[in-house]
Amino acid sequence: MQDTQKPTEPKAPARSTLSHGVKSLVALLVLGTGSAVAGLLIAGPNGQNGPGTAEAALAPPPLAATLLTATDIQPPAPPLQTATGKLARRETLTGLVQRLGAPANEAAGALQTLYDEDLLDPRRLLPGLEAEVFLDDGHLSALNVKAEAGRNLFIKRGTDGNWTAAALNARLTPHYHRVSAPIETSIYETALKLGAGDQQVVDYASVFAYDVDFQREIHPGDSFEMVYETYTDEAGHPVKTGNLIYASLDGKALTRSFYRFTPSDDGETDYFDFNGESATKFLMKTPINGARLSSSFGNRVHPISGYTRLHKGTDFAAPSGTPVYAAGNGTVVWAARRGGYGNYIVVQHANGYKTAYAHLSRYARGLRKGRRVRQGETIGYVGSTGASTGPHLHYEVYINGKPVNAMRLKLPTGRKLAEAPVIMDEFLKSRDAIDDIRAEQGAGLLSVSLPVNPPSP
Numbered sequence: 001m002q003d004t005q006k007p008t009e010p011k012a013p014a015r016s017t018l019s020h021g022v023k024s025l026v027a028l029l030v031l032g033t034g035s036a037v038a039g040l041l042i043a044g045p046n047g048q049n050g051p052g053t054a055e056a057a058l059a060p061p062p063l064a065a066t067l068l069t070a071t072d073i074q075p076p077a078p079p080l081q082t083a084t085g086k087l088a089r090r091e092t093l094t095g096l097v098q099r100l101g102a103p104a105n106e107a108a109g110a111l112q113t114l115y116d117e118d119l120l121d122p123r124r125l126l127p128g129l130e131a132e133v134f135l136d137d138g139h140l141s142a143l144n145v146k147a148e149a150g151r152n153l154f155i156k157r158g159t160d161g162n163w164t165a166a167a168l169n170a171r172l173t174p175h176y177h178r179v180s181a182p183i184e185t186s187i188y189e190t191a192l193k194l195g196a197g198d199q200q201v202v203d204y205a206s207v208f209a210y211d212v213d214f215q216r217e218i219h220p221g222d223s224f225e226m227v228y229e230t231y232t233d234e235a236g237h238p239v240k241t242g243n244l245i246y247a248s249l250d251g252k253a254l255t256r257s258f259y260r261f262t263p264s265d266d267g268e269t270d271y272f273d274f275n276g277e278s279a280t281k282f283l284m285k286t287p288i289n290g291a292r293l294s295s296s297f298g299n300r301v302h303p304i305s306g307y308t309r310l311h312k313g314t315d316f317a318a319p320s321g322t323p324v325y326a327a328g329n330g331t332v333v334w335a336a337r338r339g340g341y342g343n344y345i346v347v348q349h350a351n352g353y354k355t356a357y358a359h360l361s362r363y364a365r366g367l368r369k370g371r372r373v374r375q376g377e378t379i380g381y382v383g384s385t386g387a388s389t390g391p392h393l394h395y396e397v398y399i400n401g402k403p404v405n406a407m408r409l410k411l412p413t414g415r416k417l418a419e420a421p422v423i424m425d426e427f428l429k430s431r432d433a434i435d436d437i438r439a440e441q442g443a444g445l446l447s448v449s450l451p452v453n454p455p456s457p
Helices: 018-042 054-058 061-067 093-099 104-116 187-193 198-207 421-440
Strands: 081-086 130-136 139-148 151-157 163-169 173-182 223-232 238-250 255-261 270-272 292-295 298-301 308-311 314-317 323-325 330-337 343-348 353-363 378-382 392-399 402-404
Touching: 081 093, 093 104, 093 130, 093 139, 104 139, 104 151, 104 163, 173 187, 173 238, 173 421, 187 198, 187 223, 198 223, 198 238, 223 421, 238 421, 255 421, 330 353, 343 378
Parallel strands: none
Antiparallel strands: 081 130, 130 139, 139 151, 151 163, 173 223, 223 238, 238 255, 255 270, 292 314, 298 308, 314 392, 323 378, 330 343, 343 353, 353 378, 353 392, 392 402
16 A cells, blocks of 8 residues: 655744744645645546546645745844944043943944044044944944934944945035124123034134133123034924134224135135234144133242242133143143143244143143144143142243243234235135125124123133
């Protein structure tokens, strides 16, 4: 007797879920339906076999084998795990990605792709930057870095294990915003009340840092104006602010205005006054933002020793950790502790000038003797090391070894565009275009006045 028993199908692995059993039943039903249809076509009206043989009805089993392949009985891939976080102060981007769950080597490898393709400058990362990781069984599969408003950087691991990166930029529409008002408390408070952001105020202070001591030379009734870029997305929602393109001050100490301009010959963006003279000078008058002048240059009774002696610099009171900038381009000739100065930096500039910075809490990363620094570069942070009664910056300027009063120093000016007629013509066109923007924003009309408050100390 011929054995007609069909071979037993191999059992599915124990880890198969209920859904796979259902899938198998569906496949068998399809198989059964196919067999029934084949039987109707083969059998005669009385149930007898028509043309062909009974063995022909066994053709459907290959269909079952096709439907129940190894691929069909594999469990579905688990969904990727995601985690989002923001860059903390003094945290590296690699550290953030690790904190979100990515292995250290994979985080470093993915981010290196951004740096290699110049999509991100690791030296300009600000606290608050957001990153999102996509993890597959504990391994980094993809990474999204929100570098700035309207710009995402996406990194993905390929099947070969290599990383690829792309910048995804939202379509933004540029606009301009003008802020102008009398100064009743401070430029910072007034500008923020009128809609400006912290960055615009910082940029404004940087433009005038060579000419004005904002603690001693700003008076109630002085007025200011700033015009800066803004951007909206496709729905018209504000996304971010951009560069400060115009800054002016009308006050007792100084009346001057500056326009942002990039000369075509050297590509160095700077701010130039109405006549094309650069705002940049040889040295910054105050190498720190938001500080209060607490002690001037000259003879005084020392607060610790009690003796009267020459105070060789200017003191700026500020919270610990406030950035301190290089007052000018130069070379670091000292970056270590020095007696009562505490943590101390000395920078050698051209033409016999030196600047010194004392009582620092710490030095900027990588700062050391012999390193070249650029004007405005962060070199250290305010502290209270050495002979100090509280956190402040002690700032000194020397000319050929002799200490001088930085607040009264007449400093060499920067570039004068009139010396290059072609570049001056470029500037005049740019200046007129900015003035047109100012006019559209209401320049020349009565400035907005704010409630009168007592001036800041």
